[in-house]
Amino acid sequence: MTETRVLTEHDWPLWRSLRLAALTEAPHAFGARLADWQGDGDRPERWRGRLAIPGSCNVVASHDGQPVGMASGIPTDQHDVVELISMYVAPSGRGRGVGDQLLRAVEQWARQVGARTLRLAVAEGNEPARALYRRHGFHETGELGGLMPDGLRREHILAKRLTAQGVCDPPGADGADGADGADGADGTEWTTGAGVVPRHGRPTPASRSERPSAGPGGDT
Numbered sequence: 001m002t003e004t005r006v007l008t009e010h011d012w013p014l015w016r017s018l019r020l021a022a023l024t025e026a027p028h029a030f031g032a033r034l035a036d037w038q039g040d041g042d043r044p045e046r047w048r049g050r051l052a053i054p055g056s057c058n059v060v061a062s063h064d065g066q067p068v069g070m071a072s073g074i075p076t077d078q079h080d081v082v083e084l085i086s087m088y089v090a091p092s093g094r095g096r097g098v099g100d101q102l103l104r105a106v107e108q109w110a111r112q113v114g115a116r117t118l119r120l121a122v123a124e125g126n127e128p129a130r131a132l133y134r135r136h137g138f139h140e141t142g143e144l145g146g147l148m149p150d151g152l153r154r155e156h157i158l159a160k161r162l163t164a165q166g167v168c169d170p171p172g173a174d175g176a177d178g179a180d181g182a183d184g185a186d187g188t189e190w191t192t193g194a195g196v197v198p199r200h201g202r203p204t205p206a207s208r209s210e211r212p213s214a215g216p217g218g219d220t
């Protein structure tokens, strides 16, 4: 069974171990570099700060009790636009719908905080991630993001419009192809009683420079 859980800043050791695994195993996918979070960059207060970005929502997924994935939603400087960053599923968790659950959790949070658009940046050539995002109704905006740490590839900005969903809307009415099932129908369990809105409450605008791990290409 796969479960997702919203973290607080006290959970930083768990976030740290997944994030370091992500940057080690899939450096091609992220704007941040492993080196940015090692040595002097690897400090408890920095990890705590990362989880305490005002208005953010940080989710970890576990499969059969083993942490296997992570994702965050963060505010942007546009009040009705939020961004998905730090999406990662460890190789042992891939192909099991873990990415689907993480995306659903962040999308649910985005709707709860009143966002109308969920954006993300994906590196050129990251086809597994693109396939996942496409399936969830994200489309190419044509915008280019930052340069990746390899200095060669660029990020591409994808976005999904979050329309209000009525009780009679068929699955996929918001642009997804049906991957967005009812909350909880897939075994998802939430640690917060009121959905996935974390303790920080509504998002407040955060510039890219406020993101602790924003590298040349941000912290996707």
Ligand SMILES: CC(C)(COP(=O)(O)OP(=O)(O)OC[C@H]1O[C@@H](n2cnc3c(N)ncnc32)[C@H](O)[C@@H]1OP(=O)(O)O)[C@@H](O)C(=O)NCCC(=O)NCCS
Binding pocket: 026, 029, 030, 087, 088, 089, 090, 091, 093, 094, 095, 096, 097, 098, 099, 100, 121, 122, 123, 126, 127, 128, 129, 130, 131, 132, 135, 220
């Ligand atoms: C992208 C990622 C989050 C997908 O997670 P997941 O839970 O495996 O998601 P899915 O099972 O929906 O798989 C997504 C796609 O990846 C492919 N995939 C699944 N398992 C895979 C595996 N073990 N190896 C390679 N690709 C795989 C599938 O083809 C799927 O595409 P499809 O929908 O056309 O079948 C995960 O592969 C990952 O963390 N990759 C490295 C980090 C990364 O790219 N993060 C995203 C940054 S924008």
